[in-house]
Amino acid sequence: MADDRSNTADDAEAHVGPDGADPAADEMERLLAEFDTLAEAVDSPDERERVRSARRAAVAAANETAVFGRVIHGYDRGDLAEAFLGSVLFGVPMFVEGGTNEVGHFLAAHPVSLVGTILAAIGLVVGILYVADIQDVRVHEPLLGVFPRRLVGVLGVAFLTAAVVMTAWGRVDWARPVIAFSDIVVAFVPMSVGGALGDILPGS
Structure with missing residues (x-):
């Protein structure tokens, strides 16, 4: 989980505009943090991997839709x-x-x-x-x-x-x-x- 937690800020930072006050980036950071918390809460390795896969899918989807809302x-x-x-x-x-x-x-x-x-x-x-x-x-x-x-x-x-x-x-x-x-x-x-x-x- 150390890698997932360290990537949370990096993944969200990719969505921050030059002024550093992007609401979409804040929302993404909260979502990624929730994924990390959920991954820590589950016991089964299979469930933990599913959470991580969902987390990666959320990041990929955000990157695909980032054409709109950019500065x-x-x-x-x-x-x-x-x-x-x-x-x-x-x-x-x-x-x-x-x-x-x-x-x-x-x-x-x-x-x-x-x-x-x-x-x-x-x-x-x-x-x-x-x-x-x-x-x-x-x-x-x-x-x-x-x-x-x-x-x-x-x-x-x-x-x-x-x-x-x-x-x-x-x-x-x-x-x-x-x-x-x-x-x-x-x-x-x-x-x-x-x-x-x-x-x-x-x-x-």
Whole structure:
């Protein structure tokens, strides 16, 4: 039992965030301590081994579900790659669907709707990253001291991916730049959502 008891703090520590105050880690530590107490209370070696097996299974299950509830901070190339993959996944249907261009033509003729669509996309991404509590996303070294790097990265990757792919696939005509921009904005909306989800769901 000495090994099991010594591992209790180590197993729980793996779930503690940088601030050292993770309620989930406290709950895990209590659970592991109860397993250790139970193992000491039973007399049969077979029963004791069953308790230890259940303890190991609990630790494994906690590690598997740790994708959610992590503290996410910093922003690097890995996050950009995740945002890109999420954007592409949500963008492919928009690239091949003729309705994208129809909505784009409408937005080009209605500037207020165009601006509103852009603001709505930004609001959706802000909501996913910082409001919905899907993950505990921390702002790390904001650009110019104001703009969160993760927000700028997700929006920038989604918009650039939409512009490059739609241009390469002949879905926009840059001879009419306003319409081309509007078409890209239509694809950008779901792609920004996909980029935000792709960035934070792995819990990096």
